[in-house]
Amino acid sequence: MTASHPNAAKPALHGRTVVITRPSGTGSALAREVRERGGMPVLLPALSLHAMDDVASCADALKAALGDDLLVFTSPAAVRFAARLAPLRTQATVFAVGQGTARALRRHGVKAPLAPSLRQDSEGLLDHPLLAELHGRRVALIGAPGGRGVLRATLAERGACLREVHVYQRGMPRWQARHIEALKHLPIDTCVLLSSAEALGNLQQGLPAAAWAQLRGAMAVASSERLAEAARRAGFSRVRLAASALSADLLAAAAG
Known part of the structure; x- marks a missing residue:
């Protein structure tokens, strides 16, 4: 029997251009996957990620x-920034907002993180039965400042003794001329992958007007209903909903 190609069951992109908006320095694996499926990746980072200014205090808070x-x-x-501060050795029950975060935790030695299997976002995680009643439980929320605050508010409402540990911070990316140039002649069937409302806002606010107009002409592939609606409000006339923010789901929607 002839072995099948590892990408045989994956939806092909047939030369389609795919704009990847993942944070600076994190889009190469997804770009490789786009090429393996026959697409043309364009890297347009929409966020920059940095360590917190006071690294020693962050490490103490995490420990x-x-x-x-x-x-x-x-x-x-x-997960990545936390693991730079301290080994992630703990007796706590560990939760991940999505399967990508759970994989990162396993790579750093956390054997059985709990994550939603269907809805890959804060609301999906909050449906977990172990998070339904938290009265008196000590809960640490580990991430970056800002965001929607859904986890923060809901965990506190459910009675958690909550602490927030900020292990990194998000900011505007620094685009180079090559990033802007790549947007000038996007084909009509281009897809732009969106998995962060903050990233979408950075694109809208920071790109030159002509580049933003060109990008808005693409098909927005959104990782959630909430983000799909944000894309429509930002001016995308064509929006497609992916099953989740996982790379495979975003690319399946892009190929559809």
């Missing part, structure tokens, strides 16, 4: 949090 009852990691970046 204290590792002794809490429950840990909630908000993103793969939260």
Whole structure:
């Protein structure tokens, strides 16, 4: 029997241009996947990620949090920056907002992180039965400043003794001329992958007007209903909903 190609069952992109808006320095694996599926990746980072200014204080805060009852990691970046501060050794029950974050935790030695299997966002995680009643439980929310605040507010409402540990910070990216040049002649069937409302806002506010107008002409592939609506409000007339923010789901929607 002839072995099938590892990408045989994956939807092909048939030369379609795919704009990747992941944070600076994190889009190369997704770009490689786009090429393997026959697409043309364009890297347009819409966020920059940085360590917090006071690294020593962050490390102390994280080490204290590792002794809490429950840990909630908000993103793969939260895991990556936390692991630079201290080994992620803990007796706590560890939660991940999505499967990508859970994979990052396993790579850093957390054996059985809990993550939503369907809805890959804060609301999906909050449906977990172990987070339904938190009265008196010590819960650490590990991520970056800002965001929607859904986890923060809901965990506190459910009675958690909540501490937030900021292990990294997000900011505007620094685009180079090559990034802007790549947007000038996007084909009509281009897809732009969106998995962050903050990233979408950075694109809208920071890109030159002509470049933003060109990008808005693409098909927006959004990782959630909330983000799909944000894309429509930002001016995208064509919006397609992906099953989640996972790379495979975003690219499946882009190929559709």
